[in-house]
Amino acid sequence: MTHHIVVLGAGYAGLSAAKGASRKLRRGDIRITLVNAVGHFVERVRLHQLAAGQPLKELPLSGLLAGTGIELVVARVTAVDAAARTVQIDSAPYAIAYDTLVYALGSAADTAAVPGAAAHASAVATYQDAVRLRDRMSDARGSLVVAGAGLTGIEAATELAETYPALTVRLVTGGELGAGLSQRGRRYLRAALDRHGVTLREHTRVSEVAAHGLVLADGGEIPADAVVWTAGFRVPDLAREAGFAVDARGLITVDPTLRSLSHPEVFAAGDAVAAYGPDGAASRMSCQTGLPMGAYVAGSVAASLTGRAPKPLRLRYVWQNISLGRHDGLTQFTRSDDSPVAAVLTGRASARFKEAVTRGTVLALRR
Numbered sequence: 001m002t003h004h005i006v007v008l009g010a011g012y013a014g015l016s017a018a019k020g021a022s023r024k025l026r027r028g029d030i031r032i033t034l035v036n037a038v039g040h041f042v043e044r045v046r047l048h049q050l051a052a053g054q055p056l057k058e059l060p061l062s063g064l065l066a067g068t069g070i071e072l073v074v075a076r077v078t079a080v081d082a083a084a085r086t087v088q089i090d091s092a093p094y095a096i097a098y099d100t101l102v103y104a105l106g107s108a109a110d111t112a113a114v115p116g117a118a119a120h121a122s123a124v125a126t127y128q129d130a131v132r133l134r135d136r137m138s139d140a141r142g143s144l145v146v147a148g149a150g151l152t153g154i155e156a157a158t159e160l161a162e163t164y165p166a167l168t169v170r171l172v173t174g175g176e177l178g179a180g181l182s183q184r185g186r187r188y189l190r191a192a193l194d195r196h197g198v199t200l201r202e203h204t205r206v207s208e209v210a211a212h213g214l215v216l217a218d219g220g221e222i223p224a225d226a227v228v229w230t231a232g233f234r235v236p237d238l239a240r241e242a243g244f245a246v247d248a249r250g251l252i253t254v255d256p257t258l259r260s261l262s263h264p265e266v267f268a269a270g271d272a273v274a275a276y277g278p279d280g281a282a283s284r285m286s287c288q289t290g291l292p293m294g295a296y297v298a299g300s301v302a303a304s305l306t307g308r309a310p311k312p313l314r315l316r317y318v319w320q321n322i323s324l325g326r327h328d329g330l331t332q333f334t335r336s337d338d339s340p341v342a343a344v345l346t347g348r349a350s351a352r353f354k355e356a357v358t359r360g361t362v363l364a365l366r367r
């Protein structure tokens with residue numbers, strides 16, 4: 001009987017998982033279906049560029065899957081019935097049965113974190129977010145507050161400030177800027193924000209997003225014409241609702257081979273999974289982890305079907321690449337556990353390096 005592998009999500013993790021599985025399991029008794037909400041690959045690492053009005057290269061999934069034998073279903077997954085081993089989708093054929101499921105639905109902006117964020121803030125975490133923000137920014141003037149100074153917030157603030165010099169851009173964070181960076185990296189980042197005219201406000205807790213700007217936990221306010229919410233990613237509730245074992249954030253909990261702790265026929269990869277790095281710390285939500293997890297999970301699924309025991313996944317980090325507009329950047333080199341070393345690459349060299357890595361990622365996904 002044909003064994004049906006269904007992969008949910010064609011992002012960095014899902015696409016590399018599906019293609020990896022098709023390479024490793026080229027057999028007549030295996031069928032692979034990839035389900036994704038849109039028919040093209042979304043380069044999430046470029047969404048701040050899209051939000052700033054830069055056209056992104058079209059990457060149809062049909063082209064990326066050519067010759068693989070993988071069946072593409074463009075539809076939104078609405079539920080997973082774990083008992084019936086069926087995925088429900090919002091268009092025909094409405095239900096897809098699976099023998100093995102790879103769950104790689106990624107993440108979205110955590111706009112549920114404070115009241116008003118979902119209603120009043122824009123985001124840059126998904127393709128639809130970025131398109132909405134781009135359309136909103138087309139006559140950008142006045143003031144913009146970017147709430148959340150993780151890597152996404154920094155990239156969005158600098159990109160938008162560079163594109164719209166008439167805009168007053170503020171970057172607000174509850175902690176300190178660049179907490180995971182070296183001293184040199186932090187210094188460079190502060191100077192770069194200055195050069196871009198982005199005003200930084202640290203140690204500032206936001207309690208609400210209102211129509212007129214941010215309401216702060218200390219009772220203060222930061223008025224703004226527009227707010228971009230970049231304070232963290234959250235995962236969809238689908239995994240929790242399906243009854244898969246998840247952690248407090250709804251991330252699927254897995255063994256060291258990325259197999260669900262509750263459902264052995266389910267594997268997970270990318271932002272959706274609670275995988276852990278060498279020191280036991282949660283893995284960073286990034287394509288730097290999503291891509292190797294996807295490739296790894298293909299091997300893990302193949303091993304499970306052929307009765308072999310795969311080697312446990314070992315996540316290793318090398319750098320954090322932060323773009324600061326189109327001609328500037330900061331590459332923070334790291335130890336394998338993601339902690340920063342002193343070495344950094346900055347300016348145009350870093351921007352070129354990040355561009356090369358980003359293009360290289362798509363090339364790897366094409367192969």
Ligand SMILES: Cc1cc2nc3c(=O)[nH]c(=O)nc-3n(C[C@H](O)[C@H](O)[C@H](O)COP(=O)(O)OP(=O)(O)OC[C@H]3O[C@@H](n4cnc5c(N)ncnc54)[C@H](O)[C@@H]3O)c2cc1C
Binds near residue numbers: 011047107126152
């Ligand atoms: C602006 C921005 C900049 C970033 N920069 C970097 C960077 O420089 N370096 C880095 O390493 N990381 C970066 N990241 C993070 C990185 O993009 C994510 O961690 C990565 O995309 C996660 O990969 P994934 O495959 O798990 O999920 P995704 O890439 O999000 O893919 C998930 C896929 O699932 C689909 N999907 C979701 N829900 C459904 C559903 N219900 N039904 C059907 N399909 C669905 C989506 O359409 C998508 O195609 C950035 C993120 C953003 C937003």
